[in-house]
Amino acid sequence: MTSPKNDTLEILQGANFAELKSFIIAVTGLSYYLAKDEDLASRIARRLTTIGFMDNASYLKLIASSTAAGSELDLLIGELTIGETYFFRHTEQFDALRQIILPHLLKKNLERKRLTIWCAGCSTGAEPYSISILLRRELKIQAPEWSVQILGTDINRGFLDRAAKGMFDEWHLRSVKDELKRSCFKKVDKSWEINSEYKEGVSFIHHNLITGYYPPRFDGPEPFDLILCRNVMIYFNQDTVAEILPKFDRCLAASGWLLLGYSEININLYKAFDLIPYPGALIFQKKKPTKEQFSAPVLPILQQFPALSHADTPPIATTPCLPLQIDTNDSYLKCRRMINTGDLKGALLAADDLILKDQLDARAYFLRGLALLQLGKDQDAEQALRKAIYLDRNFIIAHYHLGLIYLKLQQADKARRYLTNASTLLADKSMDSVLVEGDGMTALQLTNILKTIGEAA
Ligand SMILES: C[S@@+](CC[C@H](N)C(=O)[O-])C[C@H]1O[C@@H](n2cnc3c(N)ncnc32)[C@H](O)[C@@H]1O
Incomplete structure (x- = not known):
């Protein structure tokens, strides 16, 4: 053999x-x-x-x-297929759901009391169930008063079978606090089974985003209020993404929302949607077809920035969303990969290791800051990023992330200072250069992101 x-x-x-x-x-x-x-x-x-x-x-x-x-x-x-997923993945995006998207939808649908959500590329189900928990526990949306339908779809049937069972291991629950874990799950041997109340309204069907019909199910003519497709299109090229986006658009209800993974950002592809800036997340809303006066809920701090505009964004780049080749021997990339896959403690150890080797290593402090940020330790993250900038004043991505932290902490002046620093430094860069520690982001992409946040370059 x-x-x-x-x-x-x-x-x-x-x-x-x-x-x-x-x-x-x-x-x-x-x-x-x-x-x-x-x-x-x-x-x-x-x-x-x-x-x-x-x-x-x-x-x-x-x-x-x-x-x-x-x-x-x-x-x-x-x-x-790569099914990496975990509950409440990417804190900032869940904050955006909590603070902007779901409150808007609950208000909009108050009369008919129905909510339809599609998690496209849901893997083994942590994402749809996280939303179910968020709606029921935090936003107090309960049946029979409200009808909530959360549809999870995936190309991998094995993942869908596991999702339907609702059994998860510790790894999937790594960012769930003990108290929440004990109230929403039941321990079964070494696994955790999600309680039946959070399974209510959650269903799973097979759907291939490339060859499948849109919408994926025909048993209800209702369009979706919200589509999540996070960490799926990073595996696709930009032509494919450009083909899928109008299909998502067609499946969305008026002023419905689209939430993508953070590293999937190429703003030029999302011109069909309105971009709503939110610290640490970019969220998209279906454009209004009429002059209907709907004012999107915006964080108070963001109201201080100019209105969003796509008018002067350059044409679509043809490069893939993410660099497809990763040099696995690169310690920085290894650490970044741990951050991207949610191994935050590992990432922190790896960053500290780099700092031990070279106490003047700005990138190591930056990575430490990113890991701390994802762990919800905003103040420690702020210190680490300040240190990175102290060591390298031209560290564009560090200025950008520090600006985002200050936005999150509602410190508008400081946010503006660091975001402006990033814009100023970007002005000296070639627009197609890939930024250090930008996770594949080019100078052009960051310039566009900063514009949407309101910091004109
Ligand atoms: C990394 S997981 C993301 C899971 C979840 N959305 C999250 O962010 O935690 C990517 C998922 O996309 C699915 N996927 C890949 N290609 C797909 C396609 N063509 N159609 C539907 N799903 C696809 C994979 O099977 C996998 O479950």
Whole structure:
């Protein structure tokens, strides 16, 4: 029997690998694999180890022959998708839901008392259930008075089966405080099962964002009040994202909301929506079709900035949303990756390690600050970012994040100072340069973000 490594090589070097790869990317949207041939081949090899080895052309024929449940394509998708998720992922986005989006929807729908939410690319369900908990526990939205429908969809049926069971391990609950955990979940062996009251109205169905129909379900003509598609489109290229956005737009009710992952920002692609700046999150609202006088709820502090405008944003860039290749030996990238995947304690240790090696390392302090920020330790994060800027006054992303912290802390003058610093420093950069510690963000993208926040460059 050949080892998986040999199988991987055979696939990689075999005839028709390019066609096989193109087909897979075309049906799943996972452009993430464009620059990851070996990773892709080793995932295909895992399937071939199970079903018996065959050449690339035969395997392509097999996966192209059916898209039905349980088909080989379906099983391959189980190997290809990355389902990292956890409850209340990305604090700032949940703050935006809590403070802006859901209060607006509850007010808007007060008469009919219905709310429909779509979590596209929901993985094993932590995201839809987090929203269910938020609505029921914090916002006191209860059945039968209110009818809340939260639909979770995903391309990976295995994830959906797990989501429907509502069982989670400690890792998925890593950012849930003990008290909340004990009141919303029941411990079953080493896992936690979500209480049935939070399962009410939450359902899961299979849907491929690339090949599927929009909306994903036809049993209710009602458009969605809110669509979340977080940390899904980072795996797609910008053309794919540009195709999906109008479909989301069509599925949204009047003045409905779209919430995407933080690192998926390329503002130029979202011109069809109104952008509502919020510290640490960018949220989008369906544009008003008429002159209807709806004034979007805006944080008091943000009202001090000029109105949002897309008018002078440059044309769509054609680069992928995120750099697709990661040098895994780079300690900074490793630390950043831990932050992005929610391993915040690991990230903090990694940043401290870097500081131990070089106490004048501005990037290390910056990463420490980002990890602290995600852990909700705003004051400590502020100190770490100030230190990073002290060590490197030209550290654009550190100025930007420190500005965001001050926005969050309602300290408008300081926020303005640091956001303006970022704008001033950006003016000297080439617009297509990728910013240090910007998680793939270019000078152009940050310039646009700052404009939406109201700090003209
Ligand atoms: C990293 S998870 C994000 C989960 C959740 N939204 C969150 O932010 O915690 C990405 C999910 O996107 C799903 N996905 C990838 N390609 C998809 C596609 N073409 N259609 C639907 N879902 C897709 C994956 O199966 C995976 O569950």
